[in-house]
Amino acid sequence: MKRRTLLASAALSLALASGAAFAQGDTPKVAFVYVGPVNDGGWSQHHHEAAMKMKEHFGDAIEVIEQESVPEGADAERVLTQMALSGADLIFTTSFGYMDPTINVAAKFPDVKFEHATGYKTAPNVSVYSARFYEGRAVTGYLAGAMTKTNKIGYIGSFPIPEVIRGINSTFIHARKANPDVELSVVWISTWFDPAKEADATQALLDQGADVVLAHTDSTAPLAVLQKAGAYGFGQAADMYEYAPEPRLSSIIDEWSPYYIERVQALIDGTWESTSTWAGIGDGMVGIGEFTGPIPEEALAAATKMKDDIASGAYHPFTGPLNKQDGSAWLAEGEVADDGTLAGMDFYVEGLTTEIPN
Amino acid sequence: MDPVLLVASIMVSATPILLAALGEMVVEKAGVLNLGVEGMMITGAVMGFAVAVGSGSPLLGFAGAALAGAVLSLSFGLLTQYLLSNQVATGLGLTLVGLGLSALIGSSFEGLRAPSLPKLDLPLLGDLPVLGPMLFRHDIMVYVSLALVGAVWAFLKFTRAGLILRAVGENHDSAHALGYRVVHVRLAAIAFGGACAGLGGAYVSLVRVPQWTEGMTAGAGWIALAIVVFASWRAFGVLLGAYLFGGVSVLQLNLQAAGTTVPVELLSMSPYLITIIVLVIISARGVHGAPGSLGRPFHAAA
Numbered sequence A: 001m002k003r004r005t006l007l008a009s010a011a012l013s014l015a016l017a018s019g020a021a022f023a024q025g026d027t028p029k030v031a032f033v034y035v036g037p038v039n040d041g042g043w044s045q046h047h048h049e050a051a052m053k054m055k056e057h058f059g060d061a062i063e064v065i066e067q068e069s070v071p072e073g074a075d076a077e078r079v080l081t082q083m084a085l086s087g088a089d090l091i092f093t094t095s096f097g098y099m100d101p102t103i104n105v106a107a108k109f110p111d112v113k114f115e116h117a118t119g120y121k122t123a124p125n126v127s128v129y130s131a132r133f134y135e136g137r138a139v140t141g142y143l144a145g146a147m148t149k150t151n152k153i154g155y156i157g158s159f160p161i162p163e164v165i166r167g168i169n170s171t172f173i174h175a176r177k178a179n180p181d182v183e184l185s186v187v188w189i190s191t192w193f194d195p196a197k198e199a200d201a202t203q204a205l206l207d208q209g210a211d212v213v214l215a216h217t218d219s220t221a222p223l224a225v226l227q228k229a230g231a232y233g234f235g236q237a238a239d240m241y242e243y244a245p246e247p248r249l250s251s252i253i254d255e256w257s258p259y260y261i262e263r264v265q266a267l268i269d270g271t272w273e274s275t276s277t278w279a280g281i282g283d284g285m286v287g288i289g290e291f292t293g294p295i296p297e298e299a300l301a302a303a304t305k306m307k308d309d310i311a312s313g314a315y316h317p318f319t320g321p322l323n324k325q326d327g328s329a330w331l332a333e334g335e336v337a338d339d340g341t342l343a344g345m346d347f348y349v350e351g352l353t354t355e356i357p358n
Numbered sequence B: 001m002d003p004v005l006l007v008a009s010i011m012v013s014a015t016p017i018l019l020a021a022l023g024e025m026v027v028e029k030a031g032v033l034n035l036g037v038e039g040m041m042i043t044g045a046v047m048g049f050a051v052a053v054g055s056g057s058p059l060l061g062f063a064g065a066a067l068a069g070a071v072l073s074l075s076f077g078l079l080t081q082y083l084l085s086n087q088v089a090t091g092l093g094l095t096l097v098g099l100g101l102s103a104l105i106g107s108s109f110e111g112l113r114a115p116s117l118p119k120l121d122l123p124l125l126g127d128l129p130v131l132g133p134m135l136f137r138h139d140i141m142v143y144v145s146l147a148l149v150g151a152v153w154a155f156l157k158f159t160r161a162g163l164i165l166r167a168v169g170e171n172h173d174s175a176h177a178l179g180y181r182v183v184h185v186r187l188a189a190i191a192f193g194g195a196c197a198g199l200g201g202a203y204v205s206l207v208r209v210p211q212w213t214e215g216m217t218a219g220a221g222w223i224a225l226a227i228v229v230f231a232s233w234r235a236f237g238v239l240l241g242a243y244l245f246g247g248v249s250v251l252q253l254n255l256q257a258a259g260t261t262v263p264v265e266l267l268s269m270s271p272y273l274i275t276i277i278v279l280v281i282i283s284a285r286g287v288h289g290a291p292g293s294l295g296r297p298f299h300a301a302a
Helices: A002-018 A043-061 A074-085 A096-108 A133-147 A162-178 A195-207 A221-229 A257-269 A297-312 A339-343 B003-029 B037-055 B058-082 B087-109 B131-135 B140-158 B160-170 B172-177 B182-208 B220-230 B235-257 B264-285
Strands: A029-033 A063-067 A090-093 A113-117 A126-131 A152-157 A183-188 A212-215 A232-237 A248-254 A276-279 A286-288 A329-331
Touching: A029 A043, A029 A074, A043 A063, A043 A232, A043 A248, A043 A257, A063 A074, A074 A090, A074 A096, A090 A096, A090 A257, A096 A113, A096 A126, A126 A257, A133 A162, A133 A212, A133 A232, A133 A248, A133 A286, A133 A297, A152 A162, A152 A195, A162 A183, A162 A297, A162 A339, A183 A195, A183 B235, A195 A212, A195 A221, A195 B003, A195 B182, A195 B235, A212 A221, A221 A232, B003 B037, B003 B131, B003 B140, B003 B160, B003 B182, B003 B220, B003 B235, B037 B058, B037 B087, B037 B182, B037 B220, B058 B087, B058 B182, B140 B160, B140 B182, B140 B235, B160 B172, B160 B182, B172 B182, B182 B220, B220 B235, B220 B264, B235 B264
Parallel strands: A029 A063, A029 A090, A090 A113, A113 A126, A126 A276, A152 A183, A152 A212, A212 A232, A232 A248
Antiparallel strands: A248 A286
């Protein structure tokens, strides 16, 4: 019985696909896939909220379906196939690890459109979109450098992908601008979402003498531990304002809803085409949360100026002179990193002492 | 790297799996295989958090978590002991129920803060130079878990009730023929296991993290199940296993934070590797230690 329904819906979607664009009176179906639960307090929750804002904007003109806590890998492919079969017209896959599944499923359903977050592989029916989080990392990194008293800051990394490595480099470069003696310790935990592990990693960094810890994972667990220890941290992906004024000093907020509204509008208008979007503070895709806690006046002014300069384009977080970790030259005085290098970044800048795991 | 801080954080990180594994060991000693540890842990985590937030007392939170874990496990007991359902399938179902139920209950507790459990500063012992901060400045639940290991060991080894429990687990037909109430003994063991798993879960949400996030136990229940096998169903083996698993995971984070170049992957897989090696050694010696009636359904009329 079940198989018959599946076949029926497959046949139906094939029939739909053979018709060129939207038939009149047909409600577009927009789907979202999340890597964590939609109430993780961070990354997935923020995508979900942006999706809900988008739904509110369009009202009954579209239909939204969501699937949360989908593991990256084979499961993702199954979920995406199921969504495409059930008639989704546009599918947002909101985690880096969905990259290959998205490309694979997109090849099987050329008339379904896909939008993959933070990846770099595109296809005629696959767009990629990401935010220049490293711009936000510059600001939080500067604050971390200004606030540390032990000259040691910690960083919790998920996976050694370009996105995370960019964030580490940007954090470190700007922490050094605030305090030339800063050392940065990185702990990789091989997951986006595991509150207990994130908490343990935070504790490990504190035990090693760090007094400011930045996280590139999805839950608020690091802030909960930092609060107990009296150290400082930042909101990641979401504002995490429930931990203000301390330990949360500021935050990097993802603003996805304008992009979602724009893309769904393009779908409705029939103007959707494959694009690569990489937007930052200036475009409003990266938000910097309110500065809170005991940040000294001077650092506050410098961080605010940095944020404004990045937004206006006057300052690029990767401006030379910068060397790679092995001492070889990367950017000359005044030279700015190109997007290609940034998108595939697989090296640390000079001054970082550990190695990137494979 | 400071060994004092390292040992201290190993104790914190090992406590949840120690509690859960200890409970599961008693359940399995009674001949019941309950694979629902993860579900009972996460239920304990959310109920403990909810009660602690509601009452302002973390200790009441732990009591609530133990109660919630026990109640949930008794639903498993009812199904497997009276209705004779398959233990493996029912246990897996229990995990799924626990995960869903906790997400439902917990949705209104996102982003809240729980009252923290104060660290005991034991007089004299806490002032010892190295051992003080290492061993004697933890919260009470760390010591409760350690005391529980001793209590379970003594119970199983020296008491008549412990002997009956083991007899039920080794051969339920013989125990029944001797006049022991197999189902009652097993239900008590299941409830104890549930309460311990609940305590372990609450330790994650009230002390280790401390907050409620959906799915926050993230597989700790499965590790607890592995530890029971690793320990070959002995109380002090469970203690060793829990501290080994907790220790290696904390150690690899600390080594990274200290900037050593040991491959992370190697450290992350080492507890599992050790488990496999231990299992090989155990079976090579020919002593499995598994209770004879483990996982087998019991029906008195048979």
